[in-house]
Amino acid sequence: MDKIQIRSAGKKDVEPICRLLSQYASRKLVLPRSQDEISRHVRNFCVAEKNGRVIGCCAFRDYGCGLFEIRSLAVSPRSVGSGTGSRLVDFMIDRLVGKDKVKIFALTTSAGFFHRFGFRTVEKDMFPQKIWSDCSKCPKLNDCDEEAVLLEP
Ligand SMILES: CC(C)(COP(=O)(O)OP(=O)(O)OC[C@H]1O[C@@H](n2cnc3c(N)ncnc32)[C@H](O)[C@@H]1OP(=O)(O)O)[C@@H](O)C(=O)NCCC(=O)NCCS
Secondary structure, eight states: OOOEEEEEOOGGGHHHHHHHHHHHHTTTSSOOOOHHHHHHTGGGEEEEEETTEEEEEEEEEEEETTEEEEEEEEEOGGGTTSSHHHHHHHHHHHHHHTSSSOEEEEEESOHHHHHTTTOEEEOGGGOHHHHHHTGGGOTTGGGOOOEEEEEOO
């Protein structure tokens, strides 16, 4: 079986990340992100690679004061259910925990997936920075089906 490698992303990954996210953005499972935006923030992404192809991605956003968001998590439809999503989240948590005392949150329709890593469901209004910056532009603004989850490792 071909090995899946999880690694930090680089410029060559921008296009495949964009393709992967747009599949799920059209189903409103992740926020849409333009190629230009991904390119500017590519250092905040990690990817899962199999046979030289990007089959998953995950990013973080730094809100300052030790608060980070895990976002843009996606695994290609053909690869879901094989542990790739878990490995991406583990990789990201390790990367963020390497910093000082941190709090890591996510807004997600897959809260159960995050609970497996020790995240707990919390009130969304704990993260006003997120609401100002992203939720206000989100197509689901008035009909949000996402939960906020928080990890305090
Ligand atoms: C959510 C997602 C990243 C999971 O990736 P994955 O590679 O399938 O995850 P894994 O194979 O590591 O799953 C690990 C476990 O979590 C479970 N799991 C997966 N998605 C879940 C969900 N939405 N809720 C609860 N549990 C879930 C799996 O069943 C599996 O359980 P098992 O070990 O008992 O079999 C993937 O389904 C995806 O890309 N979804 C579309 C985009 C999306 O919703 N992103 C999240 C936005 S924050």
